[in-house]
Amino acid sequence: MTDLTRHTAAELAAQLADGSTTSVAVTQAHLDRIAAVDGTIHAFLHVNPELSLAAAAASDARRAAGKPLSDLDGVPLAIKDVLVTTDMPSTSGSKILEGWMSPYDATVVTRAREAGLVPLGKTNMDEFAMGSSTEHSAYGPTRNPWDIDRIPGGSGGGSAAAVAAFEAPFALGSDTGGSIRQPAHITGTVGMKPTYGSVSRYGAIALASSLDQVGPCSRTVLDAALLHDVIGGYDRHDSTSLKDAWPSFAEAARAGAQPGSLKGLKVGVVGQYSGEAFQAGVMTRFRESLEMLAAAGAEIVDVSLPSVEYAVAAYYLILPAEASSNLAKFDSVRFGMRATLTGGGTVEQVMSATREAGFGPEVKRRIILGTYALSAGYYDAYYGSAQKVRTLIQRDFDHAFASVDVLATPTAPTTAWKLGEKLDDPLAMYAQDIATIPANLAGIPGISIPSGIAPEDGLPVGIQFLAPARHDAKLYSVAAGLEALLHAQWGGPLNSQAPDFDTSSRTQSTRGGA
Amino acid sequence: MSDISEDSVRHLAGLARIDLTNDEVTHLTAELSKIVDVVATVSAAATDDVPATSHPIPLTNVYRDDVVTDDVLTTEKALSGAPEHDGSRFKVSAILGEEQ
Numbered sequence: 001m002t003d004l005t006r007h008t009a010a011e012l013a014a015q016l017a018d019g020s021t022t023s024v025a026v027t028q029a030h031l032d033r034i035a036a037v038d039g040t041i042h043a044f045l046h047v048n049p050e051l052s053l054a055a056a057a058a059s060d061a062r063r064a065a066g067k068p069l070s071d072l073d074g075v076p077l078a079i080k081d082v083l084v085t086t087d088m089p090s091t092s093g094s095k096i097l098e099g100w101m102s103p104y105d106a107t108v109v110t111r112a113r114e115a116g117l118v119p120l121g122k123t124n125m126d127e128f129a130m131g132s133s134t135e136h137s138a139y140g141p142t143r144n145p146w147d148i149d150r151i152p153g154g155s156g157g158g159s160a161a162a163v164a165a166f167e168a169p170f171a172l173g174s175d176t177g178g179s180i181r182q183p184a185h186i187t188g189t190v191g192m193k194p195t196y197g198s199v200s201r202y203g204a205i206a207l208a209s210s211l212d213q214v215g216p217c218s219r220t221v222l223d224a225a226l227l228h229d230v231i232g233g234y235d236r237h238d239s240t241s242l243k244d245a246w247p248s249f250a251e252a253a254r255a256g257a258q259p260g261s262l263k264g265l266k267v268g269v270v271g272q273y274s275g276e277a278f279q280a281g282v283m284t285r286f287r288e289s290l291e292m293l294a295a296a297g298a299e300i301v302d303v304s305l306p307s308v309e310y311a312v313a314a315y316y317l318i319l320p321a322e323a324s325s326n327l328a329k330f331d332s333v334r335f336g337m338r339a340t341l342t343g344g345g346t347v348e349q350v351m352s353a354t355r356e357a358g359f360g361p362e363v364k365r366r367i368i369l370g371t372y373a374l375s376a377g378y379y380d381a382y383y384g385s386a387q388k389v390r391t392l393i394q395r396d397f398d399h400a401f402a403s404v405d406v407l408a409t410p411t412a413p414t415t416a417w418k419l420g421e422k423l424d425d426p427l428a429m430y431a432q433d434i435a436t437i438p439a440n441l442a443g444i445p446g447i448s449i450p451s452g453i454a455p456e457d458g459l460p461v462g463i464q465f466l467a468p469a470r471h472d473a474k475l476y477s478v479a480a481g482l483e484a485l486l487h488a489q490w491g492g493p494l495n496s497q498a499p500d501f502d503t504s505s506r507t508q509s510t511r512g513g514a
Numbered sequence: 515m516s517d518i519s520e521d522s523v524r525h526l527a528g529l530a531r532i533d534l535t536n537d538e539v540t541h542l543t544a545e546l547s548k549i550v551d552v553v554a555t556v557s558a559a560a561t562d563d564v565p566a567t568s569h570p571i572p573l574t575n576v577y578r579d580d581v582v583t584d585d586v587l588t589t590e591k592a593l594s595g596a597p598e599h600d601g602s603r604f605k606v607s608a609i610l611g612e613e614q
Contacts, residue, residue: 023515042515057557100595102595196570196571211570239573307559313555328531335595346609371526372546385557389569394567424566426545441570442570
């Protein structure tokens with residue numbers, strides 16, 4: 001019997017359609033995989049096999065009756081814990097929401113259920129999505145399946161690691177400054193941040209509302225596109241939801257994978273994303289991918305985004321400012337934790353004690369920073385200036401996209417680092433987002449796909465493509481085009497090359513470090 | 515150089531309703547000073563002639579008719595995650611302290 005966890009979501013959907021497998025069998029295979037490896041990887045904060053198998057059995061009944069809800073009916077899905085669910089706890093990686101059950105489902109979860117997808121569980125993340133390593137989860141870090149002594153990226157390290165370790169064929173993530181794309185780069189998987197407003201944020205526990213966007217994580221471009229087709233589109237519950245009619249992203253990916261699709265494509269290479277901050281192996285694989293694109297008929301053009309030099313600084317003003325406001329709702333009254341004070345205390349004292357006990361160090365750091373950036377006397381110099389930088393970055397992108405179809409960058413400067421290495425240096429952690437943040441500031445879509453393995457440390461590397469707002473389909477077609485060339489070279493997805501990790505121990509790696 | 519002091523961190527923590535320990539105040543003062551020095555570089559790029567952008571995709575206000583829809587939370591559901599409630603309302607601790 002073949003291992004069902006090694007198949008893509010598209011392959012599983014085909015097998016479910018032709019009757020060669022069942023959703024119960026597929027779901028059980030993934031639950032078995034989770035039981036075998038998640039003690040080591042810790043991608044999941046919550047799994048409920050009974051619930052998943054019941055959803056799978058219902059899917060099989062629909063298939064048997066000839067009434068599947070969609071092509072993906074019965075395919076399992078992992079869900080980032082930032083997305084609220086009525087039947088599983090939603091914590092956003094924070095102690096302050098430990099065990100909290102949402103009274104409603106996030107719109108993307110509703111749409112996944114309506115398409116017959118089978119929820120496998122909730123995935124680990126940096127607390128309230130603040131971080132680039134998943135080490136800021138209140139429930140302990142997730143480990144990178146490529147080397148369990150290393151971080152899986154963040155904030156969506158749980159979703160990326162679950163997909164990379166074959167615990168799920170695909171997963172939902174959220175991306176505020178790179179939380180889908182950077183973990184994809186770090187774990188050798190695919191991650192897409194859609195155009196701002198193209199996927200509903202309703203029921204995504206807000207971090208920074210003008211930057212947050214929900215999107216898919218997977219091992220192939222087609223699987224990401226299939227999931228995007230399920231979750232995307234207008235939602236009246238999200239006041240920033242776009243009313244555009246979106247094309248089928250799966251069709252865009254399938255068309256992009258055909259030979260000749262890259263002919264005549266104009267790819268802009270951003271001059272600002274090179275130099276000593278970028279690891280040698282990251283640049284080697286990046287340049288190889290560009291050569292492949294050129295050999296397939298694409299035109300590679302140098303472009304400049306002069307204002308991205310200020311992007312990280314602007315982001316770490318706008319994000320904390322918005323987060324300090326969004327997280328004010330954790331007031332110990334309406335949901336979540338409430339600290340007990342001797343003698344009772346006033347509501348203000350109880351709230352302050354609750355937030356002291358319930359928030360981790362990174363969350364406190366960013367709330368205080370945001371409160372500072374918004375305070376009287378500093379607002380214009382900090383928050384106001386950061387919003388101007390946002391305008392400048394949008395202008396840079398407009399200027400670049402006037403002459404090219406897509407932009408290409410390395411997704412992040414380095415491969416996976418060791419757990420703990422950057423925990424005491426917030427600025428070093430923030431610098432990891434240098435290539436992903438501008439897309440969030442400008443609202444444009446971005447996708448990261450694996451471009452190979454860095455020769456110096458054997459760890460995966462990603463390439464990021466960016467397109468103008470609303471041109472998400474273009475990204476799927478370009479990414480699928482390059483992926484087809486890379487898979488032909490590798491003999492399949494990059495994760496088939498990942499070394500087996502030792503599940504017997506949490507402290508020993510199966511491979512040496514760099 | 516930023517003007518972050520332990521006193522200003524305590525003041526900000528008060529505004530943000532977080533009881534920081536003395537240790538946390540010391541750590542945060544040092545960390546925030548470094549972070550603010552870096553983020554303050556935005557002012558170099560932000561000249562007077564550049565308009566601010568608050569939202570990535572321009573949208574006008576979204577209105578709907580002022581009628582109750584069928585998908586609002588029931589009282590029971592709205593209270594379901596509260597630390598304390600009386601069946602119809604959230605329960606909070608005393609609003610005023612004894613000295614007030």
